[in-house]
Amino acid sequence: MKVLHVITGLAAGGAEQQLRTMLPHLAARCEVAVLTGAGAVAEAVEAEGIPVHRLGMRGNLDLRAVGRLTRLMRAGRYDVVHTHLYRACVYGRVAARLAGVPAIVATEHSIGEGRIEGRRAGAGVRALYRATESMGGVTVAVSRIVADRLAGWGVPRSRIEVIPNGLDGQAFRHDPRLGGRARARLGIAPGAFVVGGVGRMEAGKRFDVLLRALPGFVEAVLLLAGEGSARRELEELARTLGVAHRVVFTGESMDVPALLSAMDVLVSPSQEETFGLAVIEGLASGLPVFYAACPALDELPPDAAPGARRILPDPDHLRTELRTLAATGPLRLPPPRAVAYYDIRRHAARTEALYERLLGRTAPVSGRHARQKEFR
The missing domain is CATH 3.40.50.2000 (Glycogen Phosphorylase B;)
Incomplete structure (x- = not known):
C-alpha cells in the first residue's frame, strides 16, 4: 500500500x-x-x-x-x-x-x-x-x-x-541525565523548581496564566517550549511583571522529552484543547500535571491518570496549587494507564x-x- x-x-x-x-x-x-x-x-x-x-x-x-x-x-x-x-x-x-x-x-x-x-x-x-x-x-x-x-x-x-x-510512551520516560543537561544548557539551576508549559505560543493556549502566577512565587522558574505568534506578547508580559529573569523560552524544539525531564510539573492552562497530547506526554514523563481541559483524559475512567489534576485557568488558583506541590519536594510518578492506552x-x-x-x-x-x- x-x-x-x-x-x-x-x-x-x-x-x-x-x-x-x-x-x-x-x-x-x-x-x-x-x-x-x-x-x-x-x-x-x-x-x-x-x-x-x-x-x-x-x-x-x-x-x-x-x-x-x-x-x-x-x-x-x-x-x-x-x-x-x-x-x-x-x-x-x-x-x-x-x-x-x-x-x-x-x-x-x-x-x-x-x-x-x-x-x-x-x-x-x-x-x-x-x-x-x-x-x-x-x-x-x-x-x-x-x-x-x-x-x-x-x-x-x-x-x-x-x-x-x-505517543511513544517509552520515548518520553523520565531521564534525569537528559533533564540535568537540559537545565544546564538553558541556564536553570539544578535545584530550581521548574514549572513547564509545552505547545504553540498562541493566545488560546493561555500561557499568560503561567506568567501571571510567577509574581510572589520566587522559588519557581518557568520553562516554555514552543513557538508562535504570541511569543513577543508573552515576553513583554514577563518583563512587565518583573519575572523575565525567571522565564526561559526555548522556541521550536524537537527535544521535548529532555525538556519534560527538566521540569518538576507540567501545566496546560488552555481551555480550547481538542485532545491534550502535551498532558499525556507529561504523564509519560512521570510529571504531576495540572490542566484546564484534556478531552483525552475525559474519555477515560477517572483513575486512568492519578497524576493529573484539573485546575482553573486562574493565576491565583494556579499559584496556590504550585506552591503546595513545591512544598512536597521533587516528585516523579510511574506512567499511568492512560499512557499505555494512547x-x-x-x-x-x-x-x-x-x-x-x-x-x-x-x-x-x-x-x-x-x-x-x-x-x-
Whole structure:
C-alpha cells in the first residue's frame, strides 16, 4: 500500500509531531507533501528515510497548489491520500479527487466551537469545509469532542471515525541525565523548581496564566517550549511583571522529552484543547500535571491518570496549587494507564485498518464502541 500524507506545514506543532510519530509505525509505504514552510519536523521525517515533497504554496488562495498536488498524486500512483489540517484538507481532497486516488482520508486535529486551528471559522470557512469533506471517504476525529463538533458543522456521523492521537510512551520516560543537561544548557539551576508549559505560543493556549502566577512565587522558574505568534506578547508580559529573569523560552524544539525531564510539573492552562497530547506526554514523563481541559483524559475512567489534576485557568488558583506541590519536594510518578492506552502503535494499527477498509479489503468496525471495550 502506498500512502501520501498531505499537511499544511511541518513546524513543531501538535498535528505535525503526531504525523511524524505515526509514520514509522505504518506498514504502508508513506510519503509526505507539505504545502507551506517545512521546518524542523520535515527534516526529522526525511532523516527517517521518508520522502517529503515541498509544494511551496504562497498563501491561502494560491490555487496553483491544487495542480501541483494533482500532478504529484498522479505520478505517485498512491492508494491512499491522508490529509491533515484545514488548508491541506481543502486542497488535498480536491486534488486527490481530480487525480483519481482510490481512498481519501482526512484527520481533523483542532476544531473549536467557532474556530478551527486557532482561527475564526465563519460561514464561508464552514461551507468550504463541508463541500470538500464530501469529496473524501472518511474524516478522522482525534477525540469524541472533535467528532461532535464536526457533526455540528454538518458532517454526517456516518463519515466520522474516532481514532485518538498516540505517543511513544517509552520515548518520553523520565531521564534525569537528559533533564540535568537540559537545565544546564538553558541556564536553570539544578535545584530550581521548574514549572513547564509545552505547545504553540498562541493566545488560546493561555500561557499568560503561567506568567501571571510567577509574581510572589520566587522559588519557581518557568520553562516554555514552543513557538508562535504570541511569543513577543508573552515576553513583554514577563518583563512587565518583573519575572523575565525567571522565564526561559526555548522556541521550536524537537527535544521535548529532555525538556519534560527538566521540569518538576507540567501545566496546560488552555481551555480550547481538542485532545491534550502535551498532558499525556507529561504523564509519560512521570510529571504531576495540572490542566484546564484534556478531552483525552475525559474519555477515560477517572483513575486512568492519578497524576493529573484539573485546575482553573486562574493565576491565583494556579499559584496556590504550585506552591503546595513545591512544598512536597521533587516528585516523579510511574506512567499511568492512560499512557499505555494512547500508545502510538495502537493509533497506527487503527489508521492502517481504516485504509484497508476504504480500499475494500476488510469489514467495517465501529471505532467508538471498540474504544469503550479496549480500556482495561
